[in-house]
Amino acid sequence: MRRTAILDAALAVFAEHGYEGASVDEIAFRAEFGKGTLYNYFPGGKDELFFVLFEERVAAGLHRVIAHALPDGVDLSTPEATRTAFHGFIRALLHFFLEESRDTMLMFMKEGYRTRLRVEHEAGFAEHFAGVIDAVARPIQQAVEAGALRPLPARPVAHILMGNVRGFLMAEIDAECDPSGHFEPAPFGTADQAADFLTTVLFDGLLARD
Amino acid sequence: MRRTAILDAALAVFAEHGYEGASVDEIAFRAEFGKGTLYNYFPGGKDELFFVLFEERVAAGLHRVIAHALPDGVDLSTPEATRTAFHGFIRALLHFFLEESRDTMLMFMKEGYRTRLRVEHEAGFAEHFAGVIDAVARPIQQAVEAGALRPLPARPVAHILMGNVRGFLMAEIDAECDPSGHFEPAPFGTADQAADFLTTVLFDGLLARD
DNA sequence: TTTGGAAGTGACCGGTCGGTCACTTTCTGA
């Protein structure tokens, strides 16, 4: 499938150089097609490539992880069950981005903010973002109603949760992009250790309990 | 002071368009100088402007807030005192970025990741980042040793804390850049409400307590 | 008033990049 090959190449180039730094020539070269062919498949050019990638790789990947790790009917009736469920979710997110599709993560990290700047696609991006947050907020709301979580508004909590995962991934990029060692040691350890750590901080809280 | 005028203009343009989108012509135009003058003051051009701004505005501002809100000798002997101290710190950070210097925040948010990509200045950027994290980690370590916080490693906790502030600011940008209303309502409320919310999540934890 | 250097300037240069389109190659079905 030509389309997929072009998207793969575009993802790799966006992940490596960011949106501005990516050149359509390089994308076409890596996909082993002429630039004209690329424009046959994506008349909108660079812009359309970025949007489609965000839609089909980033947003779709996130929804897949959410559906798998926090399925309808997951037990959220007690604090312990809720903690376990979200611990698994955080771990699944980290594994997805770090291992399954690293390029997706890099594009997501480096260019996340850009989605707010492109007026043409603003509505589309906003829809995807809101969809992800909503999908995470739903089980949170459920757990709040069951008395398993503090009575906090669900969407802000979902923002916080996703923001912390994002923060961990940023730190990973730091450590990776820094051969001189200024950022080492990697602040969170492995993906599993990071999931444990994030879960402890977010669900148990930083304050000591007797 | 010419230098300051140029830096002010550069900060405004970087905040508005990001690093790639900013043109040296526009910076010179806004500073009301010829482009040549700009190169007299900053021979390194765009790159040097960005680095100096990051150094003198972003990093210096963060250190000022830290020194003011978490001074040496602040009481971190009990969970309650620690919670109060960091609540004040989070509030001070949000106020600094949202009210005192919005452009600084925007540049910081939009281009934070870029600092990892510019090899020439990598060491300088890394030093500033590490310095900020260290300054936050120091009181955290103190509180951990006093038994006020869980026995978690201080630097990762500092990362988490700063990452959450960053996440809130990102959400603010979203809400601000979205006239069509897809992101509304602003997920965290005012800066003070956001500080309360973040403190609750991070220090008390999400799980319900009987 | 003169003068020499410091400060300021913007037209210009080389290079890059997104996008186009006239042309070539490949496919298909009659």
Place this chain on the structure above:
DNA sequence: TCAGAAAGTGACCGACCGGTCACTTCCAAA
């Protein structure tokens, strides 16, 4: 076999941008 359509191509174009430098303006000291 062949003709016409579909798919593929890359040289080229115009726009833009960072950085330069020969020139002008300013100013302070003599």
